[in-house]
Amino acid sequence: MQRDTLLTQDELDFIQSMQHNPLLNLRDASSSLTVNGGAQLRDLLTRLAAHDHLTIQAQFENQQLTFPLHLVEDEFHAVHLRLGVPTIFEDGPMIRPWRLALETPIALENIRGNPSALWVYEVSFKGLLVEIRGRIKPPKTFALWFSPSGYERIALRGTLERETARGLFAYRLSQGDADETERLRQFILHQHRLIHPEVHA
Incomplete structure (x- = not known):
């Protein structure tokens, strides 16, 4: 009489390899x-x-x-x-949220994933510095998606604050959705780790 086995040998080997994987x-x-x-x-x-x-x-x-x-x-x-997840500030004449300067600007996207006229140059957990491409006036507010390569899209809502001397536009981000704010903070923290590995070692 053959005994019923609960696991195949392959399943047993897989479980044992998982158990002994130090990572x-x-x-x-x-x-x-x-x-x-x-x-x-x-x-x-x-x-x-x-x-x-x-x-x-x-x-x-x-x-x-x-x-x-x-x-x-x-x-x-x-x-x-x-x-x-920490908030990162930088000291100077006034303390402000640390800004991540992107290597290449990233277009904010609409709900369908199509690029908008707003291109992000710098991002912090409180605001964005964007270029307006095309012949449109900077919107007073926006509700768009930030999609950096390798990360899940992050919904952002912003309100126009001012135009900079470089011709870019500063937007203050709404802190309405806690999950989206947390995901943005995690993205910024991950980038901070890549730029300053000595802090996070």
Whole structure:
């Protein structure tokens, strides 16, 4: 009498290879935070994070990274502090959000994916610096999509602030959709890591 097998040999080999793959067993060290300051310090930070906006700030040359702290519950119902995606500011005459200067401008797209007349030169989590191509006046507001190569599209809404001396137009971004803002911050953080790997090592 032949015994029924639950897994084929190929399935068993695959599971064993996954189990022994060291890359799959690594935790995401960039988002976890361990506090080794004793129970009182942990309790204080946990209470503050639960009732107020708690952040960690890091200063690097002329840049300031502000990481929000969030309370998360794991599968064992233990509460931990987790780092969120940072906001990056640069120092100068006034502190302003760090701007990512794109190597080549990217056209904002409409819902169908067709390029608009607005081409992005610089992006921050709060605004864009764009060129208006074609013979149109800069729109007072826009609701378009930002589609950098290799990333999922990000919905953006902007309001015209001013024209620069270089003939570009500064738009302030609406912070209405938290998910889209978070995705834009993640894109900017990823680019910041590529430009400043020494900060994120």
